[in-house]
Amino acid sequence: MLIVNGLTKIFNIGTVNENIALRDVSFSLNEGDFVTLIGGNGSGKSTLLNCIAGVYPVESGSIIIDGVDVTKLNEHKRAAMLGRVFQDPMLGTASNMGIEENLALALRRGQRRTLRWGISNKERELYRKLLKKLDLGLEDRLGTKVGLLSGGQRQALTLVMATLKKPRLLLLDEHTSALDPKTAQMVLDISDQFIRESRITTLMVTHNMRDAIKYGNRLIMMHNGRIILDIRDEDKQKLTIEDLLKRFGKASGEEFNNDTALLS
């Protein structure tokens, strides 16, 4: 359902700071795939996600979602097909607006916005039901400004918003790395639950090897702007951290140098 073909992204092109972030990246996702995307700093994993979401234009290659070539489509137009959660918990929600207002914005993703009232009572029931599943007490605080919530609560809310209208593809960009370990685990569990329940095709960037192995049915590893490993299904189920490090060394000819990924 997602086909990425020969994607190349170069930052600061033509200057001394020229940086090739993606080199001819090609891969495709099947319906219902839950892919963890792992790599060290500067490997291009977040850039890849941002290119798919339309944040950056690409130098060459194409991105096809559900048979539609979106390579030249604006970010807000692609949003109709995508659910996104960012690394920074502040980025996914509007802090000056209420919880229900944020959800109402998300419910209208991909729809033409009109001069109808921005939120209906029927919706509020749906929001209460969905927020109850988070078990964070947010269902009783629909009017509360999102700016008053904690990072973990905001990230959980962003996740609800990203999946409120089932996206064709869910993009999670290291969405737990700015949270404390306990909260990160909670948000990861909620993500996993949502993704499985609704069978949402997902691309989750992480730099945590254990999470990359534990979650999803497929693992893609990037290095220097290229995909160097693509491990699936049964092969992935048997995968251990030692395996992954060994295979990384073989594929890249280097040792894995990301301390955070090793330690966690």
Added chain:
Amino acid sequence: MNHMPEILLGAVTLGLLWAVMTIGVYITYRILNIADLTVEGSITMGAAIAASLISKGINPYLATLLALLGGMAAGLVTGLLHTKLRIPPLLSGILTMIALYSVNLRIMGRANISLLRVDTVYTVFMNLGLNRTSAVLVLGLICVISLICILYWFFGTEIGCAVRATGNNPQMARAQGINTKSMIILGLIISNGLVALSGALISQSQSFADVQMGIGSIVIGLASVIIGEVLFSRTSFYSILISLALGAITYRIIIALVLKMGMPANDLKLFTAITVAVALSLPMFRAYLSPVKRSIREDE
């Protein structure tokens, strides 16, 4: 001090007309998070369009409506400069403001137009037996109250929510499928339309339009926004809109009082600038003075 009631009434009346402008400034400054200097030109533009059309014998209500449309066009220009040509918002506003100075002179044909002895939007009310100040007061109230109702409705609609989200967090807005560029343009159009409407109403109440009348108006608008926010409630959107009107009125009362106390009128802009600087730094002083907040900061 015999004239005090009249002075206060005059200040309240003028404040109501400036409240329309203040609400426009609030839309860019607080909702869109842009300091839009276009208003310095669009307030004059509103006055220029209204005055020149009225002096040519056009119906004052039609002239005022066209002034509103003129201001919206000015907002559109700033919006296009910012979103399509990627010029920073502050600079886009300055460019439009400077351009409008020439445009306004063209509209008026000279530096000022007198509106004495012609019918204005207030004449209808004066024909009902009201004196001039009361007529301005009544029409000002009608304008401000209907504006508050309309804007309360608009910013509650799907499009209005999208404008608010754009100003609050553009990245989130785009991720939710909102065309942030269109929303910025829309906000600038509404804002400058209101500012021009305010200019049209002010020029008719003071019976002249002057090409210089916009100078410093952004600071007056900001002063009114901040006075409104500091002195009055800002819990719900309704109360924010009302507090903006009260802020504009309070500003006019303060100005009337300091003039009455003998401050030279030439020092007014300096006084206003200092007021705004002090008001803008209030949150900082307050954070240092409030014991509760200080203890929170120590906990961190």
